[in-house]
Amino acid sequence: MPTNLELLSPAGNLEKLKYAINYGADAVYAAGQSYGLRAKSSNLTLDELREATKFCHSKSTKIYITVNIFAHNRNIEGLEKYLKYLAELKVDALIISDPAIFALAQEHAPNIDIHISTQANVTSWRSVKFWADLGASRIILARELTISEIKEIHEKVPEVELEMFVHGAMCMSYSGRCLLSSFLNGRDANQGFCTQPCRWGYKLVEPTRPSQEFPIEEDDYGTYILNSKDLCLFDRLEEIISAGVTSLKIEGRMKSLYYVANVTRAYRTALDLILAKKTVPKKLRTELDKVSHRVYTEAFFDSFNSMSTQYHKTSSYIRSYQFIGEIVETSDQVKIAIRAKFSVGDEIELIFPNPNDDRKIIVENIYDEDGNSIEFTKPNTNIILKLNEAIPENGIVRMKKNEN
Ligand code: SF4
The missing domain is CATH 3.20.20.70 (Aldolase class I)
Structure with missing residues (x-):
């Protein structure tokens, strides 16, 4: 090695x-x-x-x-x-x-x-x-x-x-030979401006019948052909x-x-x-x-x-977990900079540089920065969690997405 x-x-x-x-x-x-x-x-x-x-x-x-x-x-x-x-x-x-x-x-x-x-x-x-x-x-x-x-x-x-x-x-x-973005909307990938038209869905339209769209199908799924x-x-x-x-x-x-x-x-x-x-x-x-x-x-x-x-069914991302915040303080309380909502009663996961430190917790309480108890978090705010144990620094909070 x-x-x-x-x-x-x-x-x-x-x-x-x-x-x-x-x-x-x-x-x-x-x-x-x-x-x-x-x-x-x-x-x-x-x-x-x-x-x-x-x-x-x-x-x-x-x-x-x-x-x-x-x-x-x-x-x-x-x-x-x-x-x-x-x-x-x-x-x-x-x-x-x-x-x-x-x-x-x-x-x-x-x-x-x-x-x-x-x-x-x-x-x-x-x-x-x-x-x-x-x-x-x-x-x-x-x-x-x-x-x-x-x-x-x-x-x-x-x-x-x-x-x-x-x-x-x-x-x-x-790699490096793509002209799609440059051709379709003047944003040159080779200058750093790719708009990712390879992820778009495409249909065929005859110019005199703009309301009539024909699917492009390489196979049963064939929309995202690129x-x-x-x-x-x-x-x-x-x-x-x-x-x-x-x-x-x-x-x-x-x-x-x-x-x-x-x-x-x-x-x-x-x-x-x-x-x-x-x-x-x-x-x-x-x-x-x-x-x-x-x-x-x-x-x-x-x-x-x-x-x-190539994957033809969809160009969407698979997202089974949501990134909901960064732990920005771990001294006597855990302060989290919130990116997405979670509520009292939710199960959240705290992950850390060493995977052995990871843990799941059921949220029992959430406090705003003034110490008021709140029921759920709002993005772009800081909140406090009171945990019963010390945790390492540089943690990230995520939550499993509801499959329904
Ligand atoms: S991301 Fe897609 S559109 Fe952009 S350079 Fe690559 S293949 Fe071309």
């Missing part, structure tokens, strides 16, 4: 970054407010990037910054300044897909490692070697590779670090490690802090057990069903079968 194995989690903002680290990430990836591919995520201001880097390094965690748009002429000047700023912060690496930004980074941030983004579609050992010869220290492989291809890449160029996505949403098209399932390689971690991949990446900079924390924790716990040569309990896998997700797939891991990665 490699000693430099890394669990890499998304950090869509400063708060999520801290949860990712507290719940077990070895490294996080984030973006500034320009030049990354998740422009709709809140992302980090220049000052927050400084704070994030400081926080990560104080926790011995690495921070990688995505600069993976495909740049136009108008971007170049701003990129030069931005790259110099990231160099001054001493972030641990830049994630890049465009050769122009690669060259600019070598010029303006020469001491910062460069990781080649999955957007660059690296699918062969020769392409890995190409980027490594130019100075890249790590390659984030295309999602469209099988594990035997990845193994062969590692055997041919063992000196180059390999990173791969193990969990999260996927594109229906080849909708990809979500990747989940939780059951394949040992094979991934044996193939020579050293960084395991979780997608989700636009997901909630609960999603980031719980998915990170599940993979952290599994990796630690695998490294200790212990069995990963089946119930750990069920934690991945308790965050909002689409139907899971192992995608191209065994073979390149694109049909098995």
Whole structure:
């Protein structure tokens, strides 16, 4: 087993970054407010990037910054300044897909490692070697590779670090080659503005009969013909490690802090057990069903079968649990910043960085911040719970959704 194995989690903002680290990430990836591919995520201001880097390094965690748009002429000047700023912060690496930004980074941030983004579609050992010869220290492989291809890449160029996505949403098209959003509403995915038209439902309309809609059916369900399932390689971690991949990446900079924390924790716990040569309990896998997700797939891991990665019934998320708050104070009382409603009498679950600390409680009392007893919580308020026991810090509160 490699000693430099890394669990890499998304950090869509400063708060999520801290949860990712507290719940077990070895490294996080984030973006500034320009030049990354998740422009709709809140992302980090220049000052927050400084704070994030400081926080990560104080926790011995690495921070990688995505600069993976495909740049136009108008971007170049701003990129030069931005790259110099990231160099001054001493972030641990830049994630890049465009050769122009690669060259600019070598010029303006020469001491910062460069990781080649999955957007660059690296699918062969020769392409890995190409980027490594130019100075890249790590390659984030295309999602469209099988594990035997990845193994062969590692055997041919063992000196180059390999990173791969193990969990999260996927594109229906080849990563980085999608023009759907740009074509349908002028929002360019390759500039970070994807509006996810692959998740939309489509119907056929004849222009002179606008009120008459014809379903598009590939099969009995065939409405969401472009909708990809979500990747989940939780059951394949040992094979991934044996193939020579050293960084395991979780997608989700636009997901909630609960999603980031719980998915990170599940993979952290599994990796630690695998490294200790212990069995990963089946119930750990069920934690991945308790965050909002689409139907899971192992995608191209065994073979390149694109049909098995699509889900036609719906593009909606499966949500069996609701994220209802963050525990923000644990001193003599438990203060919770509320995201969703729960009431006296409900069963809620408190989860913590160490799964052994998790507990379920039936809510016997709720107090507002002035100490008044209340029957139920309202989003965006703080409430107090009086528990009979001390609890660890950084807890998150969730509740099973009513199945009716
Ligand atoms: S439209 Fe869908 S497939 Fe295309 S870039 Fe956006 S998320 Fe990916």
